[in-house]
Amino acid sequence: MTTNKTKVKRIPRRGHYDPETIYAILDKEFVCNIGFIHEGYPVVIPTLYGRDGNHLYIHGSIASRMMKNLSEGIDLCLTVSRFNGLVLARSSFHHSMNYESVVLFGKAVEVTDREEKIHGFKMVSDHIIDGRWEEVRPIQDNELKATMLLKIPIEEASAKIRAEGVKDDKEDYELDIWAGIIPCKTSWESPIPDELMREGIAVPPSVGQFLQKKNGEEG
């Protein structure tokens, strides 16, 4: 997956190009930032995605400017990042952060085949909250028509990871300055039921499994 575009230039030892590392980061998150060129200027928009093998799917209203632009097959850059902690060094210069990120270059293709479109929507749903697709009211034709599905190959992609301790200048280790890491993670809280829900409906398996999985993940 290395090309001149994807090659990590700054601090090359943080670069990773194997699909396993890239997929692992993509699978922990579900919000990406997509950059594209519109009328000559760059635009970056956050959106949801799902991974299905070596492709990502994104969806959005057919009225969305980004979806319309991307469906034309223009160049895009898709970035996913996960922030795992602040690294506090003895000098401001060596302050850093621990993170995992993926930067992917490519072009999207619109999926118009009905069956593949339903499959793609399910993949996005499964990626975000596995099992939810089967619990909800089935998708309808008008919804399929109102929503565009785009498929993006994971071909030109790289990962960048910093997952280490404090690195200071040799002489600074003698200073009486606290140094260390403040770890962070996304914590998912108890679900809040919709007030308009009929009585006696229990929290479904998808939600229970989601909370268990997400809150058990390591940074």
Next chain:
Amino acid sequence: MTTNKTKVKRIPRRGHYDPETIYAILDKEFVCNIGFIHEGYPVVIPTLYGRDGNHLYIHGSIASRMMKNLSEGIDLCLTVSRFNGLVLARSSFHHSMNYESVVLFGKAVEVTDREEKIHGFKMVSDHIIDGRWEEVRPIQDNELKATMLLKIPIEEASAKIRAEGVKDDKEDYELDIWAGIIPCKTSWESPIPDELMREGIAVPPSVGQFLQKKNGEEG
């Protein structure tokens, strides 16, 4: 702050253009995604930022491709997003997420004046972890030379916020399907001291205040 570029097109009621709303989102986060055009294709890179009044500062190695590109005054798009929860509806179509995001268009200007550069680095540091700047070993001339500081005006910017409950099709409210919100937030954990630290150095005020502030924030 409204121009044709910044006007929220999809679901306009989620759009906000007042500085207070935009600043509030920028102040809760410190990682942005910056999009720019390099050799004709879009590139999106996550990076740290700090706000100082109506400007953002970003910094990076003078060897960074992004910093070099942006210092030439090319168009950029800077996006900050904060994810506050998943919204589970009774149909896949109405699933959504609660979030706050800012999209900013503009150009960066390199800061070369020594005093302003030190001020800018301090602003980024204060933005991320207030009070840390005063605790660490002062910045040195070689570090000032090795790091580029860019200033980005907050002029063309918009915020987009979804902070509401489940919205379903009228007839779907009769279904026996669980619906609700799974809230999430970034949780900051106990600091891990650097093993190479001299004995007897207590966790400093900046870290204690940071944890209290961040973990007390509402989504």
